[in-house]
Amino acid sequence: MHNSYWYYALLILSIILFGFILFKKRNTQTLFLLLTMIGMGYIIETIIFNFLGSYEYNPNFIKHNTFYDSNLGAFVSNAFSLPVVATLIATFHLSWIWMVLFSGIFVGIEWLFLKLHIYSHNWWRLEHTGFGLPFYFAISRVYHKWILQPSNGLKHNWLLYLIIGSLSASAHILPVIFFANRIYSPGWFENSGRDSIAFADIFYLCDSLFYCLMSKLNWKMKWSKYILAGLVMYAVNQVLIGVGILHSLVWWDQPYYVGLSLLLILITEIVDKRLSKLPYIEDS
Structure with missing residues (x-):
């Protein structure tokens, strides 16, 4: 059951962070940006996770189907936690230094999950995460500008x-x-x-x-x-x-x-x- 605790911790921290963002910004644009980045996260996960089998999660949420369980792990990590941080970066106009810093944090979390054996790679590598996340965060800033200028x-x-x-x-x-x-x-x-x-x-x-x-x-x-x-x-x-x-x-x-x-x-x-x-x- 300890598997679940780590994923719950990541989910709760992400919810708290988004609550902070909403409290500070208090506008519809922020919610739209989060949903936009979640939509991007779903498309990315559809390609690399569901069809190309990049990695596997083991949060131990779902007992009757291991792939459903893995899919929930992907949702917590890549379709919620990452979009929340991307929303933070865009709405607070954080610089590239922050993008690199948060990318490093997520690489660290991924490494920890690997060591805890609650997550595993197939063809995916830590370098892919470290290289791809700054671009994902940069895209959130572009989308934020689009939302602000409808x-x-x-x-x-x-x-x-x-x-x-x-x-x-x-x-x-x-x-x-x-x-x-x-x-x-x-x-x-x-x-x-x-x-x-x-x-x-x-x-x-x-x-x-x-x-x-x-x-x-x-x-x-x-x-x-x-x-x-x-x-x-x-x-x-x-x-x-x-x-x-x-x-x-x-x-x-x-x-x-x-x-x-x-x-x-x-x-x-x-x-x-x-x-x-x-x-x-x-x-x-």
């Missing part, structure tokens, strides 16, 4: 996609991990957990794009978007069940994802408008 162009749409992607991925994948409400079986990997999460990643990347595109439609009857979104989600689920990829295991599984699609359409439209209208706020 537009309706490619920058705006990319930010919107990352923000909605962070919400869609969390709401889609975490129930699968914690409640085993569904399994995907595309046959890409021998490990059933990895196979399921890999397909769930592709699913969330696609449905996030769908929600963003739907938010751009200016229909007179706005409620028709919700009907269409619900019908599309239901139809996609039925097709996946029909071809043997989706196995729905609990009664609430399909209603949950249909309802989630309606909620995400609503959130997408709200975020889209907020990103377009956020006034420039000079940080103190």
Whole structure:
């Protein structure tokens, strides 16, 4: 059980740090930046962790599936802790020295987890972490400037996609991990957990794009978007069940994802408008 304590400590410290950031800044831009960096973290983890098998975590959160357990470890470390620090760096305009310092801290944490045998490398190395993190932190500063100077162009749409992607991925994948409400079986990997999460990643990347595109439609009857979104989600689920990829295991599984699609359409439209209208706020 000691495995979990280290991951809980990292999670709690990250929550406290983000609470401090929100307390100091008290603006919507800060929350949007965190969600943007979480969205980036999910995309990076989809590529290097889920599909390329870069490393493995052993937080001992989930007993019934080792890959789900590893995926939660990746979430705590790379899809939450790193985005929180990236948000801190960007919102407080910290210099490259701080980026290098925080990169070194995370390399140290990674080394410690390796020594504790609660984390292991496949082809990944500590040098990859040390080299990549300064660029990840630098990207957060770029995104922060985009958020502070809203537009309706490619920058705006990319930010919107990352923000909605962070919400869609969390709401889609975490129930699968914690409640085993569904399994995907595309046959890409021998490990059933990895196979399921890999397909769930592709699913969330696609449905996030769908929600963003739907938010751009200016229909007179706005409620028709919700009907269409619900019908599309239901139809996609039925097709996946029909071809043997989706196995729905609990009664609430399909209603949950249909309802989630309606909620995400609503959130997408709200975020889209907020990103377009956020006034420039000079940080103190």
